[in-house]
Amino acid sequence: MTSQASPTPTTLNEWLALLEQRHFKQIDMGLERVMQVKQKLDIHFDCPVIMVAGTNGKGSTCAMLESILLRAGYRVGLYMKPHFLHFNERARLSGDMASDAQLIAAFEAVEAQRGDISLTYFEFTTLAIMKLLADARQDVVILEVGLGGRLDAVNVIDADVAIVTSIDIDHTEYLGETREEIGFEKAGIFRPGKVAVCGDPLPPKSLIAHAEKIGADLWLMGRDFNYQGDKQQWAYGGRGMRRNSLAYPSLRGANQLLNASAALAALEALREVLPVGAQEVRTGLATVELPGRFQVLPGQPLVILDVAHNPHAAATLAQNLDNMGFHPYTYAVFGSMLDKDIEGVIGHLKDKIDHWCVTDLPLPRAASAQQLKDALLGAGVQPEFRRDAARSIETFTTPAAAYANALSRAGENDRIVVFGSFLTVAGVMQARRPGLH
Structure with a gap:
């Protein structure tokens, strides 16, 4: 279905209003249309990419990764969703929200290349933000998955490390009725030969089976990495490194050490290309901020x-x-x-x-x-x-x-x-x- 001809928007709000009413479905699962436009835009990353999926804990994990990596002096590109007050919250470059002008330029780039391919609001904005992050030449890019994993628009990118934080029942009309069905959808972001981190202490068999089938390097909570702690501090233990005397994350809540451990497992896997010191980890965790999560x-x-x-x-x-x-x-x-x-x-x-x-x-x-x-x-x-x-x-x-x-x-x-x-x-x-x- 092609869009009706209309004046080209000139402001961010005009663009968003147009995108909200343009596509005939709000959610239209599948990657074929997104992949076509991605290839036309020549979106590719010349830096490590970390992708984060999960029922809950995605935002917290992304925020911790960003905070630690910024403290280590890296230029960090981050795509998160949804936003609370301003769409710009979804795209961050080196800790700062993208400007209206940057987003408008990215929207115009997608519009110029999509031809008669109809894209949902989420697909269009995802492509635009990935184009923006790729062109900004960051040292590392963190991409939060929207819904599921396998058929989410973000999954047109091959991540160097893929994290699944938790698997539970949500979006059943798209992802399935059971944890096994949903776990398979989340595992769709894993790639052959690449690190796949699962922070859920009880991962569905379907997630493990898919990782093994495609030859991903699966890191499981409790088997490949873990944590322990007392009231004052905690420690992370991974396959080849330990991090002791860590500050508790400033994000409050019972599950934040699970999220922090998954983030540290991803950083351990990338330590050859993105080395991070102990103090950067401590400070990053102690100062991380994320609105709306307890x-x-x-x-x-x-x-x-x-x-x-x-x-x-x-x-x-x-x-x-x-x-x-x-x-x-x-x-x-x-x-x-x-x-x-x-x-x-x-x-x-x-x-x-x-x-x-x-x-x-x-x-x-x-x-x-x-x-x-x-x-x-x-x-x-x-x-x-x-x-x-x-x-x-x-x-x-x-x-x-x-x-x-x-x-x-x-x-x-x-x-x-x-x-x-x-x-x-x-x-x-x-x-x-x-x-x-």
């Missing part, structure tokens, strides 16, 4: 932002909330896409939250606040209809309105956890911008 904001009441939108991530969020100590009441601002396992998410968190502020989201495929309320009631969450109610469920049309309500009701020793879709967290981030609470 991000605890300063002030009272305590506000936590977490893009937990599937049961695996919700279980981790529940564990992290338990580890925080006592708070009289916990308020939730929760919004979700309709295709997520909403009941599974609620199941992990219903006993951790006293007051639910559920919200609509500005996408047709989002669950409505009423649907979320019905799911909570179905899960046995019983609101109390009295002035000093200890449990409540209220519905809102926007994340900002839901957050404002939670803020107006929470005491200074309470906490507010904003979670679910990226759009939920982004809506609250927008509401909290300078000049607003």
Whole structure:
């Protein structure tokens, strides 16, 4: 399907608006169209490429790799997604977001070469950002996979090291209903003769079998690398090196040592071409930042932002909330896409939250606040209809309105956890911008 002729956009927002409505499908699995345009654009990297896939933990692992490598003095190109407030967050060069002008030039390059090949928003922007990173001549490039692995647009690139962080049930309509099916899709980023790191302590047999079948050099957590630690510090042990007396990652949460270990395994595999010293690793981990991943904001009441939108991530969020100590009441601002396992998410968190502020989201495929309320009631969450109610469920049309309500009701020793879709967290981030609470 070809696009209708339209004026060439001149601003980044105009480009994004055009791309959002151009292709007939939001998600159109397959690499053939992307590969054709990639070849026309002559996208290739003359530096090591690290690719990161997984159900959860991709963003954290990418951020740790970037932070460590920047501390070691390397020019690091990074592609991450989705963004919270600005599309530019998706492309980083040496630690800085790409400018509008850089992105527009990359979009124009893709548009000039695609001919009559129709690309989704994700495919078009992925090609543009990979073109931008390739032309910027970085020392190392880190690419985060969007959905799955095997058929994701990022997978038109051959990575020198491929990382799969975790495998759990998500995007079942595209990836399959079981961990075995999903593990096979994630393993699609592995390459023959190249290092393939799996940070999941219980990897599906399908992932191991695919790595062995194609002749990838598979590094498994617990077999080829591991970690140990106490309250003060931790240590990484790999195939041929140890890193001791490490600072805990500044990213909070129960699974961050799994993510950090997978990142260090990738760096161990690349140590001949990208040597990194002990101090750079310590400093990189201690200073890494990533919005929206169990991000605890300063002030009272305590506000936590977490893009937990599937049961695996919700279980981790529940564990992290338990580890925080006592708070009289916990308020939730929760919004979700309709295709997520909403009941599974609620199941992990219903006993951790006293007051639910559920919200609509500005996408047709989002669950409505009423649907979320019905799911909570179905899960046995019983609101109390009295002035000093200890449990409540209220519905809102926007994340900002839901957050404002939670803020107006929470005491200074309470906490507010904003979670679910990226759009939920982004809506609250927008509401909290300078000049607003």
